[in-house]
Amino acid sequence: MTYLQVVLNGILLGGFYLLMAQGLNLVFGVMGIVNLAHGAFIVLGGLGVWSLHGAGVNPFLGLLVVTVAGAALGAVVQWAVIERIRGTAKQHELLTLMATFGLSYILINVGQQVWGSDFRTIPYLQSAVTVGPFRFSLSLLVGVALAAAITLGLAAWLTRTRSGKSLRAQAQNPLGAGACGINPRRLRLVGFSVGAAVAAAAGMLLVLTQPIAPQAATSFTIVAFVVIALGGLGNYKGAALGAVLVGVVQTVAGYQLGAVIQAAAPYLMLILVMLFRPEGLLSRKVS
Amino acid sequence: MAHDPVPGPEAEPAGGSLVASLMGRGRTARSAGSTGGRLPSTRSDVVQVLVLVAVVGAFLAWGLLGTPARNQLAIDVAMFVALAYAWNIISGFTGYVSFGQVVFFGIGGFVTAELIIHLQVPWFLATVLGGLAGALLAVPIGWVMLRLQGIYFALGMFGLAFVVSLLLSQWEFTGGSTGLVVPGVIAQQEVLLGVTGVAVLAFLMNAFLARSPFGLRAMAVRDDEQVAEAMGVPTTRTKVLAFTLSAVFPALVGGMVAYNRAYIDTSTMFNPAIDLQVIVLVLAGGIGTLWGPLIGAVLLTLVSHELATALPDHQLALFGALVILVTIFLPGGLVSLANRFGWLRREIVRGPAELPPEDELERALAAAHAPRDADRPAGEELLVASGVGVTFGGVQALRDVDFTVRRGETVFIIGANGAGKTTLFNAITGMVRTSAGTISFDGLPVQGVRAHVLARRGLARTFQIPRPFGSMTVWENVYLAALGGRHRRQAHAQAAWVVQVLGLQDIRFAASDTLAVGHRRMVELARALALGPSLILLDEVMAGMSDDELERVREAIRRMPSFGVDAVAGIEHVIKAIVDLADEIVVMDRGSRIISGEPNEILRHPEVIRAYLGSGPGLGAGTTATATDGNP
Numbered sequence: 066m067t068y069l070q071v072v073l074n075g076i077l078l079g080g081f082y083l084l085m086a087q088g089l090n091l092v093f094g095v096m097g098i099v100n101l102a103h104g105a106f107i108v109l110g111g112l113g114v115w116s117l118h119g120a121g122v123n124p125f126l127g128l129l130v131v132t133v134a135g136a137a138l139g140a141v142v143q144w145a146v147i148e149r150i151r152g153t154a155k156q157h158e159l160l161t162l163m164a165t166f167g168l169s170y171i172l173i174n175v176g177q178q179v180w181g182s183d184f185r186t187i188p189y190l191q192s193a194v195t196v197g198p199f200r201f202s203l204s205l206l207v208g209v210a211l212a213a214a215i216t217l218g219l220a221a222w223l224t225r226t227r228s229g230k231s232l233r234a235q236a237q238n239p240l241g242a243g244a245c246g247i248n249p250r251r252l253r254l255v256g257f258s259v260g261a262a263v264a265a266a267a268g269m270l271l272v273l274t275q276p277i278a279p280q281a282a283t284s285f286t287i288v289a290f291v292v293i294a295l296g297g298l299g300n301y302k303g304a305a306l307g308a309v310l311v312g313v314v315q316t317v318a319g320y321q322l323g324a325v326i327q328a329a330a331p332y333l334m335l336i337l338v339m340l341f342r343p344e345g346l347l348s349r350k351v352s
Numbered sequence: 353m354a355h356d357p358v359p360g361p362e363a364e365p366a367g368g369s370l371v372a373s374l375m376g377r378g379r380t381a382r383s384a385g386s387t388g389g390r391l392p393s394t395r396s397d398v399v400q401v402l403v404l405v406a407v408v409g410a411f412l413a414w415g416l417l418g419t420p421a422r423n424q425l426a427i428d429v430a431m432f433v434a435l436a437y438a439w440n441i442i443s444g445f446t447g448y449v450s451f452g453q454v455v456f457f458g459i460g461g462f463v464t465a466e467l468i469i470h471l472q473v474p475w476f477l478a479t480v481l482g483g484l485a486g487a488l489l490a491v492p493i494g495w496v497m498l499r500l501q502g503i504y505f506a507l508g509m510f511g512l513a514f515v516v517s518l519l520l521s522q523w524e525f526t527g528g529s530t531g532l533v534v535p536g537v538i539a540q541q542e543v544l545l546g547v548t549g550v551a552v553l554a555f556l557m558n559a560f561l562a563r564s565p566f567g568l569r570a571m572a573v574r575d576d577e578q579v580a581e582a583m584g585v586p587t588t589r590t591k592v593l594a595f596t597l598s599a600v601f602p603a604l605v606g607g608m609v610a611y612n613r614a615y616i617d618t619s620t621m622f623n624p625a626i627d628l629q630v631i632v633l634v635l636a637g638g639i640g641t642l643w644g645p646l647i648g649a650v651l652l653t654l655v656s657h658e659l660a661t662a663l664p665d666h667q668l669a670l671f672g673a674l675v676i677l678v679t680i681f682l683p684g685g686l687v688s689l690a691n692r693f694g695w696l697r698r699e700i701v702r703g704p705a706e707l708p709p710e711d712e713l714e715r716a717l718a719a720a721h722a723p724r725d726a727d728r729p730a731g732e733e734l735l736v737a738s739g740v741g742v743t744f745g746g747v748q749a750l751r752d753v754d755f756t757v758r759r760g761e762t763v764f765i766i767g768a769n770g771a772g773k774t775t776l777f778n779a780i781t782g783m784v785r786t787s788a789g790t791i792s793f794d795g796l797p798v799q800g801v802r803a804h805v806l807a808r809r810g811l812a813r814t815f816q817i818p819r820p821f822g823s824m825t826v827w828e829n830v831y832l833a834a835l836g837g838r839h840r841r842q843a844h845a846q847a848a849w850v851v852q853v854l855g856l857q858d859i860r861f862a863a864s865d866t867l868a869v870g871h872r873r874m875v876e877l878a879r880a881l882a883l884g885p886s887l888i889l890l891d892e893v894m895a896g897m898s899d900d901e902l903e904r905v906r907e908a909i910r911r912m913p914s915f916g917v918d919a920v921a922g923i924e925h926v927i928k929a930i931v932d933l934a935d936e937i938v939v940m941d942r943g944s945r946i947i948s949g950e951p952n953e954i955l956r957h958p959e960v961i962r963a964y965l966g967s968g969p970g971l972g973a974g975t976t977a978t979a980t981d982g983n984p
Contacts, residue, residue, distance in 0.1 A: 099503050149680045156683060159449065162503070163635055164679040166628065170672025178665065283624070287514075290507055329518050332511030339504045340496065 070199050071320045072313055077201065079312025080209035081270060085285060086292035086304050087219055088263035094236045094299035095256035097158065098147065101165040104286030105172035106261045110135055110268025111277050112180045118187050124269065128211075131265040139261025142168060143254050169282060176279030184276035208270040215266060219259075220301065232256055236299065291331045295338050310334070400559075407646075408552060415544050423540040425657055427612060430547040431605050432653045435630045436637070436645035437554035438601035443631075444640035445561050446594040447574025448498060451627055452509030453602055455493075455516050456486040458621035460603025461610035462526050465534045468611065475536060476546065479607030486603025487596050494595035498588070510624065517622030531617025534610055543612040547605060554601045555646065562642050565840065568824070568832050570594050574640075575821035582781060582815075583879055584807035584836030629656075632671070636678045638687030640823075647686050732759045734794060734887055734919050735780065735811075741788030742775050749775045751943045752788070757887060762909065762920040764930045767940035773923040774816050776940070777889050781813050782806060794886065808837050810886030814879070814893055816923075818872035822865035826856055829864055829875050834882040850882045853911065855904050870897045877905060881912070888912065890922035894929050902929055909933055931955070 089103045113134065114127035122130070146168065150160045190204040223229040234242040235252050243249055271277055271285075292311055296303020311331050319327030415426025435457070443449045464482035467473040473481070493512070500508045520526045561567030569590045572580035581587050610616045629652075637648020652674070659667045682688060735757040742750040750772045757763050765773045778784040780791055782803050791798045793811050812833075820829050830850055834843040851860055854874050859867065864875055877893045890909075894902055906929060909920055924930050930937070931951045938948040939960050947957055954960055 099507075146676055146680070150683070152683055158502070160679045160683055162449075162506075163631070164676050167632075167672040167675030167679070170675070171669045174666060174669035174672065287507070287511065291511075294504065294507075325518055325522050329515045332515045335511050336497075336508050336515075339500050339508055 068320075071316050073199060074201070074205075075313030075316035076309055077205050077209045077312070078316055079309035080212045081267070081274070081308075082288060082292050082311050083216055083305055083308035084212035084263070084267040084270065086289040086308060087216060088260035088267070089286075089289045090293045090299060090301065090304050091219070091232075091263070092257055092260035093293065094301075095232050096147070096161075096253055098161045098165070099290065099298075100257075100260065101162060101286055102142075102169040102172055102282075103165075103260075103264055103289055104282035104284065105169045105176070105279075106135055106139070106264035107268040107271065107285045107289075108277055108279055108282045109138075109172060109176055110265025111272035112176060112185065112268070112279070113265070114269040115185050115187055115272050116180070118189070124187060124189055124273065128266060128269045131269055132262045135265025136258045136262035138265075139258040140254055142261070143257035147257060148250065148253065169286070173279045173282050176282070180279060182278055182280060184278040184281075185272070186274075186276040187272050189273055202274070204273040208273055211270055212267070215263065216305075219263065223301070228252075228255065288331050291335045294335060297344055404552075404555070408548065412545070412548060415548075416541055420540060423544055425654075427540065427544050427547055427609075428657070429650055429653045430544065430551045431609060432630065432633055433646055433649040434547065434551040434554045434601050434605045435626070436633045436649040437551065437558050438598045439627075439630050440558055440598075440634055440640065440645045441561060441570075442595050442598035444634065444645075445558075445567060445574065446570040446591060448591065448595070449502075449506045449631075450509040450598075451506045451624070451631070452511070452513035453598060453630070454622055454624060454627040455509075455513040456490060456599040457602040457606035457609075457626060458513075458517065458520075458618065459489060460486045460606030461616050461621045462520070462532070463603075464607030465532050465610045465616055466525065468534055468536065469532065475539075475608075475611045479546065479604055479611065482607035482610075483600050483604035486606075487600045490596040490599035491592060494592040494599075495588070498591045498595060510627075513622055513624060513627070517618050520622070521618040526618055529617070531615060534614050534616065536611050536614055540612065543608050546608050550601055550604045550608070555642075557597060557601075558642055558645070565832075565835050565843075566590070566593070568828060568835070571823060572821050572832055575823055576819050578783070578803075579815065579819045579821070581803035582783075582807055582813055583833045584804050584883055585832070586802075586804050629671075632675050632678075634685075636674070636682070636685055638685030641685070641687045643690075644685045644687040651686070733757075734759050735792075735921070737776070737780060737789065737791040739789035740776070740779055740786055740791060742772075742779055742784055743787050749943055750779065750786075753940075753943075753945050755780075755938065755945065757919045757921050759918045760913070761935045762922075762933055763936045763938060764922045764924050764934045765938045765940055766924065766927065770942070771940040772943040773940055774891055775943075777813060777891055777923065780889065781811065804836075807883055807885075810884075810918075811889070812880040812883040812885035812887070813889040814873075814876040814891050816891040818869070818876045820864035820867070820872055820875045820879075822863075824864055825861050826864050826867070826871075826875055826878075827851065827860040830856070830860075830878045830882045833879040834884070836883055838884075846884060847882050849915070850878045853904075853908050854878050854881075855901075870901050873897060874901065874905075877908065881908065881915075881917075884916055886916070886918045888917055888920050890920065890924075892923050892925065894924055894926045902926070906933060927955070 085107060088106070089100060092098055092100045092103075110131040113131040114124055117127040117130060118124055146164055147161060150157060150164055152160060190202075190207055192203050193200050194203050194206055221229075223233055231242065231247045232252055232255065234245065235247060235249055235256075239249055242252075268277070288311065292307040293299070293304050295307030295310060296305070311334065314334060315327055315330045318330045411426070411430070415423060415430075418426070435453070439450065439453055442453070460479070460482035462482075463485040464475070464478045467478040467481055468475060497505060497508055497512065521529055526532065561570060569580070569585045572583065572585050573587050573590055577587055580590075606621065610621070633648040633652050634645045635648070636652055637646065638644025655674075656667065656671060659670050663670065678685070733756055735755070737753065737755040740750055740753045740755070741748070753772070753776060755765075755776060765776070767773050775784060779786050780793070780798065782798055782801060786799060793806065794809065796809070798806055798811070820826075821832070824832070827847070831843060831847040834847040834850070838846065851857060854877060856871075856874060856878060859871060862871075864872070867875065873893050873896065877890065880888050880890070894905055897905065909922075910933070912920060922930070934951050936948060937951050937954040939946050939954060939957075947954065947959060949957070
């Protein structure tokens with residue numbers, strides 16, 4: 066019975082990971098950029114909510130605030146940095162990697178100036194919920210529910226609305242999208258902005274369940290990358306599978322093999338999956 | 353990042369590496385105007401050596417004669433120079449951007465520390481052994497990790513470094529989380545000499561790469577790995593060797609640093625920030641260049657040191673801002689500034705300044721190329737494909753195709769778009785997997801054999817969409833192919849002949865990514881010919897060529913037998929150009945071979961006229977030798 070409980074906790078954790086990865090996936094899908102500052106957006110979002118909570122603001126209101134702030138910050142970054150990087154597709158890939166890496170340094174540094182290097186969490190929704198034989202922490206359940214809502218909202222936006230469809234068109238064929246009258250510049254701005262907003266929102270949910278600090282940003286970037294790489298970069302359904310897999314493997318490894326293996330698990334999964342299915346778990350094999 | 357390992361029939365060229373096109377921008381801008389018969393700058397090596405000696409001398413004088421604090425700063429500078437050049441080997445020249453070379457820095461450090469602590473090995477010897485340990489580990493790690501590409505490799509290495517660091521931190525060998533105390537006297541000046549020595553070695557290794565056949569092979573891997581294989585480059589071996597070289601220097605430096613600091617633990621020795629800093633240094637200086645890493649490492653290490661002293665709280669942010677500024681305003685690094693004035697360009701592997709007269713070359717080469725297997729009769733089967741089937745997903749691209757080429761023959765395949773012609777070539781050269789049938793070349797099966805082995809066995813091909821190695825000159829493209837298994841001088845002669853025959857003399861020093869399409873096809877053909885193949889597969893080499901170029905290609909095809917080419921198989925749409933060349937024409941339609949025979953017979957065949965040329969009135973074979981099917 067405890068074993069099943071561990072697996073269920075892993076699945077819930079996967080819900081978090083999915084939300085953490087969605088923004089990264091979106092930005093990669095639309096612009097072909099792996100945003101190495103993604104984890105910094107997450108951490109700053111979480112710490113922002115922490116500060117608001119300290120000032121007496123309800124975390125859910127805080128969620129709205131940091132989401133909007135994240136969107137604004139993302140738009141500024143896109144306008145001031147990413148959009149200004151020139152070069153062919155190949156150059157662009159490396160240069161944006163470097164630029165977002167530099168950006169993560171800046172954001173982490175700012176975070177440390179504002180919040181210091183202590184790990185912080187919000188003691189909120191601490192009670193436990195009993196479902197049949199299982200017990201879950203309320204914050205985890207609420208977090209997963211919110212994560213699911215945001216993910217579904219994102220999916221609906223991408224498949225139902227005009228701007229969302231334009232975004233997918235841009236992702237699949239930028240030239241064709243341009244020929245159809247889609248303004249790629251504005252779309253990239255929207256894409257990066259939404260990606261950052263989702264990251265900030267993920268940060269809020271994260272800070273409810275575990276302590277975070279600015280210097281942890283890189284590890285969140287990596288976990289998010291592992292999730293989308295497992296599913297195949299840019300593949301939205303694959304990301305869901307990847308997230309659950311990482312969550313379950315991590316909790317089970319932690320339960321059975323200890324904290325070290327738990328921390329190493331995502332990296333080991335990344336290396337193994339990349340070696341055997343470099344195109345991701347769900348992608349059709351190309352030839 | 354769709355790294356499509358095997359392009360479909362009409363696919364775009366596979367993406368090369370991240371780094372490939374960051375080099376040679378200055379050159380591109382200039383040679384775009386004139387197609388570039390210009391000779392490359394011929395800076396003398398003497399000047400470069402003098403500059404190096406002066407730089408090292410000045411650095412040591414500055415570092416050794418100062419205060420202990422100055423000694424320490426100099427050690428840091430030399431360390432980053434060595435790390436930068438090491439990283440440049442795998443990531444700059446070979447195009448595999450790694451975020452985890454620090455793993456070798458750490459391994460070298462711990463091996464050295466243990467040798468000093470437990471066996472009392474002298475520090476210098478211990479670091480050498482630590483370097484060896486790094487190299488030994490790099491071979492299996494590289495062999496596995498280098499199957500990953502692009503961002504996957506970069507982050508895979510990052511993950512590996514993290515995992516290794518985490519696991520070692522649990523192990524007594526490394527002192528666990530408390531670390532190790534390395535006994536030793538404070539010997540900063542000795543260590544400075546040692547680290548500087550490693551940095552110089554790393555520089556020399558880069559200089560060697562910039563002009564040697566091995567370096568050329570590494571750059572070919574960077575520009576287009578699949579084509580490199582097809583040109584006879586053993587890509588796996590090349591990559592692993594480059595990876596090992598880029599592991600030795602960090603391991604050596606790691607050992608010296610361990611001794612220098614007298615205390616190490618896993619979190620400092622495997623600190624990912626070291627890697628990230630190295631990447632920034634190289635990028636700021638100029639990735640894949642010879643002098644860029646030096647400039648970047650010295651300048652930025654000093655700047656970063658000043659920042660750390662002046663603004664300790666904001667050092668990271670300022671460093672990050674610097675990175676962003678470089679990527680936006682100086683994407684080619686500081687070296688690209690100098691490049692604008694023609695300084696510090698990549699050393700070009702030079703062809704002959706003067707080509708010998710053509711007839712003389714031809715005589716020399718004909719002597720060297722006793723027609724291969726002269727004892728074997730013409731008419732013997734060289735390539736036999738039977739019952740070949742290929743499927744892409746649910747699409748049957750090839751269905752039960754038989755295709756035979758005999759020695760002394762020239763065979764051309766025609767057929768509409770999507771008929772499966774290129775797929776057949778891809779199957780023959782092992783680039784797509786067959787679902788049915790057998791293919792053998794020169795009596796040996798080709799399925800499951802790596803492309804570079806086939807290339808060296810005498811099977812050469814061109815690509816339908818020309819894929820020259822973009823960061824190389826035309827000469828380097830041809831010379832690289834000519835190298836396959838040959839002695840350098842012989843390769844040189846071979847490449848010179850090919851350049852001459854195809855009329856590429858005037859553009860041989862042009863950057864190949866600036867060429868017009870006709871010239872690109874010529875380079876494709878030149879590379880395949882330079883391999884010295886027994887069978888050459890030409891995939892639409894004549895498309896998009898001027899009449900003049902067309903005639904040159906036809907002439908080259910006619911003269912191939914005298915240089916050891918036993919047979920030619922081609923795909924072509926320019927029918928008038930092949931009627932008099934072909935011994936046999938094979939017609940394909942929708943994945944099947946529909947008919948074959950002598951050219952004149954084929955062009956009159958009613959089924960061919962219907963399936964391929966169209967059946968409109970007045971389109972009789974005799975009058976429509978120029979028909980094309982609209983393929984570009």
